Amino acid sequence: MSKNLGVLISGRGSNFENIQKKIEAGALEAQICCVISNKKTAGGLEIAAHYRIPSYTLNVSEFESFEKYEQEIVRILKEHKVDWVILAGYLRMVKKNLLQAFPNKILNIHPSLLPAFKGLNAQEQALAAGVKVAGCTVHFVNEDLDSGKIVGQKALQVLEDDTVESLSSRILTLEHQLYPEAIQAVIKNTL
Ligand code: GRF
Numbered sequence: 701m702s703k704n705l706g707v708l709i710s711g712r713g714s715n716f717e718n719i720q721k722k723i724e725a726g727a728l729e730a731q732i733c734c735v736i737s738n739k740k741t742a743g744g745l746e747i748a749a750h751y752r753i754p755s756y757t758l759n760v761s762e763f764e765s766f767e768k769y770e771q772e773i774v775r776i777l778k779e780h781k782v783d784w785v786i787l788a789g790y791l792r793m794v795k796k797n798l799l800q801a802f803p804n805k806i807l808n809i810h811p812s813l814l815p816a817f818k819g820l821n822a823q824e825q826a827l828a829a830g831v832k833v834a835g836c837t838v839h840f841v842n843e844d845l846d847s848g849k850i851v852g853q854k855a856l857q858v859l860e861d862d863t864v865e866s867l868s869s870r871i872l873t874l875e876h877q878l879y880p881e882a883i884q885a886v887i888k889n890t891l
Contacts, residue, residue, distance in 0.1 A: 703730045704780035704886045708773070708790040709737045713744020714872065715788035715809060715879055720751050722880040730887060733780035735859050736773055739791055739795070754780070759839055760792070771798035773891075784887060787841060788879070794841050806841040807886065812872045813837060818846035826858070834858050834867060836875045838882035838888045852882040 707716050716735065722728045723841055735755040756776055763769040767842035777785060785798070787808040791891040794806060812822035814837040817829070825836045835855035840848035854874040858867060 701824075703783040704733045704781050705730050705784050705786050705883070706777040706780060707732055707735045707744075707786045707788050709735060709742050709744040709788050710739050711742050711744065711789045711790040713747045713789065714744065714876055716744050716745045717751075718876040719786065719788070719880055719883065720753070724805075728880050728884050730784070730883065732786075733782055734776060736776060738790070744789070766795060767797055770795055771889075773798055774801040784883070785841075786879075786883065793845065795843065799841070799843060804840060806882065807851065808839055808841050808846070808848075809875055810837050810839065810846050811868065811875065812821065813855060814839060814846055814850060821864075823871060824864045827864060827867060833859050834871060836871050836878055839876055851886055852878055854878045 709716055719728065720732055721735040723730055723732065724743050732891055733742060737745055737757050739753065739761060745757065746757050757829050758769060758772055760766060783805065783875045785802050785806040796877045810822060810824060813833065813835045817825040835853055837853045840851065841891065842848040854877060856870055856874060
C-alpha cells in the first residue's frame with residue numbers, strides 16, 4: 701500500500717521537490733502528506749504551496765522547550781497519518797519525542813560519504829581533507845548526528861579544480877537520484 705510521507709525542511713527544499721516529482725512520475729509509491737519547516741523563510745514552503753501540500757512552520761524559540769516543539773511536530777505528523785518521516789535539509793537534531801513516535805521510520809540525506817564528514821558544511825570538509833571521492837548518503841536517523849544505519853550511498857570523483865559550489869552542485873544531482881530510490885527501497889522493504 702502507498703505510504704504517507706511527512707517531510708521536514710529548513711531551507712531550499714530541492715530534495716523535497718524532487719521527491720514530489722518522482723511520486724508524480726510514478727517512480728515512488730507514496731504521497732507527501734505534510735511539510736514542516738523550522739524556518740519561516742524556507743524556500744521549500746513555497747514549493748509546498750505550489751504542489752498544494754499542507755505546510756507548517758514551527759519556530760523552536762516560540763516553544764517552552766525543545767520537547768514541546770517536537771511534541772507539536774509529532775502531533776502534526778500523526779494528524780496526517782504519516783508512516784515515514786523524511787528529513788530533507790532539516791537543520792535540527794532529532795530527539796527523543798520524535799524518535800520514539802516513529803521508531804526506525806525516520807530517514808535523512810547527508811552530502812558526504814558517511815561516516816566521513818558529519819555535520820554542517822560536509823562538502824567543504826571533504827575538499828579541505830583533500831579526498832578524491834565524495835558523495836551522499838541516505839541513513840536512518842538515531843539520537844546521534846548523521847550516525848544511523850546506512851541505507852544507500854552514491855559517489856563521485858572530486859575534480860582538481862572543484863570549489864565548494866561545484867562539488868555541492870554535483871553531489872546534489874546525486875542526492876536527487878539517491879533519495880527517491882532509497883525511500884522506495886525502504887518503504888517496499890527491498891533492502
Ligand atoms: C542537501 O545537501 C542535503 O544533503 C542536506 O541539506 C541539503 C538540503 O538541500 N541535508 P535542499 O533543501 O533539499 O535543496
